[in-house]
Amino acid sequence: MTNENLHSQDLGTSPDDVQFRFRDDEVADHGTVTVDACCDQTNATAVRIEPGDDARVLLPFLDRLALVEVNFPSFGDGRGYSAARILREAGYEGELRAVGDVLIDQLSHMRRCGFDAFAPDKPLDEDDARRAFEGFGNVYQSAADARESGRRTIAELRHE
Amino acid sequence: MYQYDQYDQAMVDARVEEFRDQAQRRLDGKLTEDQFKPLRLMNGLYLQLHAYMLRVAIPYGTLNSRQMIALGDIADKYDRGYGHFTTRQNLQYNWIKLEDAADILADLSKVEMHAIQTSGNCIRNISSDHFAGAAHDELIDPRPYAELLRQWSSFHPEFTYLPRKFKIAVIAAETDRAAMRLHDIGIQIVKNDAGEVGASFYVGGGMGRTPMIAPQIREFVPLDQLVTYAEACLRVYNRYGRRDNKYKARIKILVHEMGAEEYTRQVEEEFAHLLEQGVEPPLAELERIKPFFADPAFEDGPKSIDRSDPDFALWVDRNTVRHKHDSYVSAVISLKPVGGIPGDATGDQMRLMAKLAKQYSFDELRVMHTQNIVLPHVRIADLHALWTELEAADLGAPNLDTIEDIIACPGLDYCALANARSIPLAQRISEKFAKNGRTEELGQLKLKISGCINACGHHHAGHIGILGVDKKGTENYQLSLGGSEAEDVSLAKITGPGFDEDGVIKAVETVTDVYLETREDGERFLDTYRRIGMTPFKEALYDK
Amino acid sequence: MNILTGNDLKTGEVVWWDGQNWSLSVHDAVDVGGMGEQILAAEEAARRVNVPYALVASRTEEGVRPAHIKDRVRALGPTVRRDLAVPTASKTGWDWVI
Numbered sequence: 002m003t004n005e006n007l008h009s010q011d012l013g014t015s016p017d018d019v020q021f022r023f024r025d026d027e028v029a030d031h032g033t034v035t036v037d038a039c040c041d042q043t044n045a046t047a048v049r050i051e052p053g054d055d056a057r058v059l060l061p062f063l064d065r066l067a068l069v070e071v072n073f074p075s076f077g078d079g080r081g082y083s084a085a086r087i088l089r090e091a092g093y094e095g096e097l098r099a100v101g102d103v104l105i106d107q108l109s110h111m112r113r114c115g116f117d118a119f120a121p122d123k124p125l126d127e128d129d130a131r132r133a134f135e136g137f138g139n140v141y142q143s144a145a146d147a148r149e150s151g152r153r154t155i156a157e158l159r160h161e
Numbered sequence: 162m163y164q165y166d167q168y169d170q171a172m173v174d175a176r177v178e179e180f181r182d183q184a185q186r187r188l189d190g191k192l193t194e195d196q197f198k199p200l201r202l203m204n205g206l207y208l209q210l211h212a213y214m215l216r217v218a219i220p221y222g223t224l225n226s227r228q229m230i231a232l233g234d235i236a237d238k239y240d241r242g243y244g245h246f247t248t249r250q251n252l253q254y255n256w257i258k259l260e261d262a263a264d265i266l267a268d269l270s271k272v273e274m275h276a277i278q279t280s281g282n283c284i285r286n287i288s289s290d291h292f293a294g295a296a297h298d299e300l301i302d303p304r305p306y307a308e309l310l311r312q313w314s315s316f317h318p319e320f321t322y323l324p325r326k327f328k329i330a331v332i333a334a335e336t337d338r339a340a341m342r343l344h345d346i347g348i349q350i351v352k353n354d355a356g357e358v359g360a361s362f363y364v365g366g367g368m369g370r371t372p373m374i375a376p377q378i379r380e381f382v383p384l385d386q387l388v389t390y391a392e393a394c395l396r397v398y399n400r401y402g403r404r405d406n407k408y409k410a411r412i413k414i415l416v417h418e419m420g421a422e423e424y425t426r427q428v429e430e431e432f433a434h435l436l437e438q439g440v441e442p443p444l445a446e447l448e449r450i451k452p453f454f455a456d457p458a459f460e461d462g463p464k465s466i467d468r469s470d471p472d473f474a475l476w477v478d479r480n481t482v483r484h485k486h487d488s489y490v491s492a493v494i495s496l497k498p499v500g501g502i503p504g505d506a507t508g509d510q511m512r513l514m515a516k517l518a519k520q521y522s523f524d525e526l527r528v529m530h531t532q533n534i535v536l537p538h539v540r541i542a543d544l545h546a547l548w549t550e551l552e553a554a555d556l557g558a559p560n561l562d563t564i565e566d567i568i569a570c571p572g573l574d575y576c577a578l579a580n581a582r583s584i585p586l587a588q589r590i591s592e593k594f595a596k597n598g599r600t601e602e603l604g605q606l607k608l609k610i611s612g613c614i615n616a617c618g619h620h621h622a623g624h625i626g627i628l629g630v631d632k633k634g635t636e637n638y639q640l641s642l643g644g645s646e647a648e649d650v651s652l653a654k655i656t657g658p659g660f661d662e663d664g665v666i667k668a669v670e671t672v673t674d675v676y677l678e679t680r681e682d683g684e685r686f687l688d689t690y691r692r693i694g695m696t697p698f699k700e701a702l703y704d705k
Numbered sequence: 706m707n708i709l710t711g712n713d714l715k716t717g718e719v720v721w722w723d724g725q726n727w728s729l730s731v732h733d734a735v736d737v738g739g740m741g742e743q744i745l746a747a748e749e750a751a752r753r754v755n756v757p758y759a760l761v762a763s764r765t766e767e768g769v770r771p772a773h774i775k776d777r778v779r780a781l782g783p784t785v786r787r788d789l790a791v792p793t794a795s796k797t798g799w800d801w802v803i
Contacts (some may be wrong), residue, residue, distance in 0.1 A: 079322025113318035142310045155168040156442035212717035574783035584785045
């Protein structure tokens, strides 16, 4: 496949693949392009980050992006967690969708890193997922959830 | 020592229930072994050669008598009456059933303990100086900083699927008793010229198949930026550490391939960014933690012992260490009885050590990375009574830092990764030197044995190191000399071709003979090796 | 001969394929010939065994002897804790392991 073809191809998951979503806005249904293509194309509004991509190259384009998919080809590759936090730290407020090998036991950490939509390769058990999202009541670290929902860390709660 | 509040307790309790649920989903077939493995590992549960193995975290090696009793009780209730203290100041049980694992974690949580992140590609249990808070030469107690980092690293949402495992050590003395520069991150708490306390960061050390000594990447990080700086170090690693090859995935390879200067530049850039993000816990949190590690109420008392019993005097000379209060010492309980298994203790021994800690050491014990136990604050006046009880329980071996005080990994007797057995070598070497009477004469001699290239037995850092390898289906051992994990850190060099089991024991004797013949006044084995080099040892070993 | 081993999923105990079930004794192990992969896949999927694998062994007067020392240690127990040896495997001496 040439680079040209890659640019025009929609790589992304469809709204139907999204099993869990924590947003009130319309599900983004845009053609999703690679990070390289997104940087070249001025009109792309959805992009897909692969583990080896540098999320920071997207920072100049955040205003026009409505959907960022972060692919987890294997759940053991944790680069996507950093990508997610980096985008949220830069003020990205669009949909951040975890796609690929997304499993029950990674959901709560993904959520804390700023993911607000989940499109697992294989649909997850709804009950198991609900418990996972509820997670542990409190948290030690300040992450994307502090920005998103004003969640206070344990250390902050101790010193209120 | 640190005590949980309701938040810490709730975290650990929630984790127990989460693991109970995960184990049940595995037993029900909702999780495959490939999916379950990283989850159980993050709760310290391995599948080893003979059974499941559970590794319990002992944060910075500090525990109280109640916790030690619980460890002994678990050994009796769920295992086969013993446990193994490890080179990361943890405890391992060798014969655990998956169906019991959640109950064990629940028992641990009742005494503020857990097995969280004792394995897996995440930030592992943080280790520290085993004499922290007692050492005469420390700047301050490093453990409040280790505790701050323990909380930060527990269930970190971004750093749970790192390229590879990640180990942090924190010290606060010039004397390094925690192998600080052989860690992924080594932190030394220091004072700057202005008299302010801060942290020196060393990044990219480690043992394993590619041993490296960590370079310093930042001389001074202010205390109110400690967590942020660590977060920056980890983020650069999580993003750029190699994931294509398991054997090149540790941060030492990244720092080496990228160059310490470039790695530092990227960390500094990330650090500057993260400072804006407010990830640092409030400084008040550190101030909250500190009083947990305040000095106990030391009292003046006798400063010397009655030396009329030579066995007792020898034990005091060998196994007690100067304390910051001159009426006290730190006493080391050797888990290296001659011919015994390094680091193993029975449930009864654990409960006895707990009792002695309560009676003689302000209810505190430490685990050393050399697989011994410390009673950190013992009145000199109490030493004889303490020694008498230890002797009766086979815990009084007077051999700290001698050739009998061997570090040995579990090796092929227990470990699925091992290529050769480690423990029988340790047993035979300690028996040999105890019998020929050379132990005392050899003085400080750190012998470390690993049963495979992963180097859990720290052989790269041994004055004498032994590495077990598989030579066409039989056990073979490589000898190395000149390593040190201390402030004079160095990596041992291989002497030459390997030996069989009898041969390597003979070879250890040969190199100690070379030392005794050529040493100058006051030299340790390591000093002599550094002065005369490898050649005389090689000649004695191979030129027959 | 080609034999199969693994660990019991619940208890973690070392087990050997005896043709019908998983036995605690290496001496019950049977030659599976070329059927190893097929049996392993089915047994693992049914969760009757965990992390199973095939290995080469020989039949001797003392029973079934795995070719590699690691599997002989598995069969008998840690050589440094002979008090904990697997009872049914102990018709061999400890020299059998080395």
